[in-house]
Amino acid sequence: MTETKQRIKAVFDNYERFVETLKKLAAENSLDIEIFSPMPVPEAERLFPQKPSRVRWFTFFGGILGVIIGFAFPVYTALQWPIITGGKPVVTIQVFVIIAFELLILFGAIFTLLGLLISARLPRQNLRNYDVRFSDNSFGVIILTDESHAAELQHLMQEADELIVDQVEVEKSIDR
Amino acid sequence: MDKENYFAPTLTADQVSDQVLLQSLKNPGKPFYLALALFGGMIIFGLYCLFTQIVKGLGVAGMNNPVAWGIYLVNFVFWVGIAHSGTLISAILFLFRSRWRTSINRIAEAMTVFAVIMAGIFPLIHVGRIWFAYWLFPYPNARMLWVNFRSPLNWDVFAVSTYMTVSALFFIVGMMPDMAVLRDRFQGIRGKIYGLFAMGWRGTHKQWHHYETAYLLFAALATPLVISVHSIVSWDFAMSILPGWHSTIFAPYFVAGAIFSGTAMVITILFPLRKIFKLENLITDKHFTRLAQMMLLTSLIVSYSYLTEFFIAWYGNNIYEQATFYNRAFGFYGPFFWLMIFCNSLLPLTIFFKKIRSNPKILFLISLLVNVGMWLERFVIIISSLAHDYNPYAWKNYTPTYIEWGVFIGTIGGFLMLFFLFVKFAPVVAISEVKGQIFHDVRGGEHD
Numbered sequence: 153m154t155e156t157k158q159r160i161k162a163v164f165d166n167y168e169r170f171v172e173t174l175k176k177l178a179a180e181n182s183l184d185i186e187i188f189s190p191m192p193v194p195e196a197e198r199l200f201p202q203k204p205s206r207v208r209w210f211t212f213f214g215g216i217l218g219v220i221i222g223f224a225f226p227v228y229t230a231l232q233w234p235i236i237t238g239g240k241p242v243v244t245i246q247v248f249v250i251i252a253f254e255l256l257i258l259f260g261a262i263f264t265l266l267g268l269l270i271s272a273r274l275p276r277q278n279l280r281n282y283d284v285r286f287s288d289n290s291f292g293v294i295i296l297t298d299e300s301h302a303a304e305l306q307h308l309m310q311e312a313d314e315l316i317v318d319q320v321e322v323e324k325s326i327d328r
Numbered sequence: 329m330d331k332e333n334y335f336a337p338t339l340t341a342d343q344v345s346d347q348v349l350l351q352s353l354k355n356p357g358k359p360f361y362l363a364l365a366l367f368g369g370m371i372i373f374g375l376y377c378l379f380t381q382i383v384k385g386l387g388v389a390g391m392n393n394p395v396a397w398g399i400y401l402v403n404f405v406f407w408v409g410i411a412h413s414g415t416l417i418s419a420i421l422f423l424f425r426s427r428w429r430t431s432i433n434r435i436a437e438a439m440t441v442f443a444v445i446m447a448g449i450f451p452l453i454h455v456g457r458i459w460f461a462y463w464l465f466p467y468p469n470a471r472m473l474w475v476n477f478r479s480p481l482n483w484d485v486f487a488v489s490t491y492m493t494v495s496a497l498f499f500i501v502g503m504m505p506d507m508a509v510l511r512d513r514f515q516g517i518r519g520k521i522y523g524l525f526a527m528g529w530r531g532t533h534k535q536w537h538h539y540e541t542a543y544l545l546f547a548a549l550a551t552p553l554v555i556s557v558h559s560i561v562s563w564d565f566a567m568s569i570l571p572g573w574h575s576t577i578f579a580p581y582f583v584a585g586a587i588f589s590g591t592a593m594v595i596t597i598l599f600p601l602r603k604i605f606k607l608e609n610l611i612t613d614k615h616f617t618r619l620a621q622m623m624l625l626t627s628l629i630v631s632y633s634y635l636t637e638f639f640i641a642w643y644g645n646n647i648y649e650q651a652t653f654y655n656r657a658f659g660f661y662g663p664f665f666w667l668m669i670f671c672n673s674l675l676p677l678t679i680f681f682k683k684i685r686s687n688p689k690i691l692f693l694i695s696l697l698v699n700v701g702m703w704l705e706r707f708v709i710i711i712s713s714l715a716h717d718y719n720p721y722a723w724k725n726y727t728p729t730y731i732e733w734g735v736f737i738g739t740i741g742g743f744l745m746l747f748f749l750f751v752k753f754a755p756v757v758a759i760s761e762v763k764g765q766i767f768h769d770v771r772g773g774e775h776d
Contacts, residue, residue: 167767186532186533186534187532187533188530188531188532188533189531189533189536190345190505190509190531190759190760190763191505191536191760191761191763191764191767192536192539192540192760192764193533193536194768196533196536197533197536197537200533202533202534202537204541205537205538205540205541205542206538207538207541207542207545208541208545211545211549225466226477229466229474229475229477230474230477232472232474233473233474240478244478247477247478248477250483250486250487250556250560251477251483251486253552253556254483254486254487254490254553254556254560255486255490257490257494257549257550257552257553257556258490258493258494260545260549261493261494261497261498261546261549261550262493262497264497264542264545264546264549265497265501265542267538267542268501268538268539268542269527271538272534272535272538272539274527274528274529274535275527275528276527276528277528278528279528279530280530281530282530284512284513286530286531287505287508287509287511287512287531288345288509288512289341289342289345289763
């Protein structure tokens, strides 16, 4: 199922004008917007607030998994050969804390990477809507909108150095 | 928050990408290739020595009974130590919001990854039959045996391999946005390879949002990791009952020493690098001053630890401990001890003078000597303690053979080779972070 939408692409060479435009756009409701920048833009974070990233849950559960494995595995292997040496208990929890700690970090880090890749939808081949200038010193705003709103939004973004409007076919349930 | 501008005042965002990127484009010239050839020669010599040892057996190394841990393990601790300041600069200073890390963190991270690789080689060489090195890892096997998790040597396996994995992940994830910059500038195979590392990065606000969270979490995980890794390395020694090793101060002492040697190595590498690639407006004298201050702080901690060790040996009134420390200062290896004191404790005190800490040339010379001093520190701790334990009948001195030196030289070559190739092909400065600072702070952009 597809529908026709207007895609407005604005490219800014000037940071201040870019931020000014973002402020104007932030007043609009339910905007289908993508903001491109060569570095993180705190104003974009503030004006278009997002839910806290899911990545932290990946880290959290990765860490817990690491701790569980870090205790369970040494305990299991120690019990496979339960010979007391040096008068010490076979299952020496204090010592296994070290293994558990290292695996907490290891699994936490690996799951953080997984979380980042899944949340940011990476790796990907299709650089949708991307422009190579966005990795240089230009900033971009791309908005998908109905025809009825297009003119108004274009007006808001008139300070852009480049403004391109075209018709695109988008799938209705597009996963962004 | 630190509001100082650490870059040259004239630096603009356009310059950042051009300056960083052009290094990879430009032909680095003859000296670069001569240096690569030299490092290649060092690697080949190291491999020759290694194969000699494999063919003829561990006897070609100077290790004996009682000194069963020779300079292979000195080198291991040395390289792990070098690795530490990379994580310190990239993770700990990130958490502390120290803005001066920005243009040097990438170089420090690369140093971490390459130094850990070099460190990881030594225990494998040390155990002799390198092709059985996988026995160090626990895996189900027909002998129905597992590794001994109570052994500090096995903690090391986990600590060092975790450290290698996490620092490599941190390094690669940190480079992702910059790799996208390179991907967009290069065509052909080179562009494709950069594209692989960029993984389809587009720089949307949603991606940055997840990226920044992940980066913060990586830093938060790497910070306790870096402290744990060198603590565990120190427990390789401290958990045994040898006089001179068996000490509770070892963990903090080793961690401080690691950061000390690593900071010195960053200065050693940064100084020529800045010159060759003309990065003076990105890596300014202020960066060197900050690094020097860090070096001074850790030097003071290390010197305090030296004093504590001697104090406890005297105050604890244990004759074995006292004999070991007397021997350390006035015995066969005494000259190394005093050279170590000079390089690690006395020389860095000159950093208290502003004239010295704001002069990168002098700091470079100091950092070279600190590198030597920190290598000697590990030598003094490991060798002099082993050579002179409880029983005078067992005392025996140890001298490294050319095979052992050769392997060490090989890893120095390997480290520098990896580093030079990295500088040639990857962004040496975190472009997106420097740009962020220029846009938001230096130009007086808005703050939350």
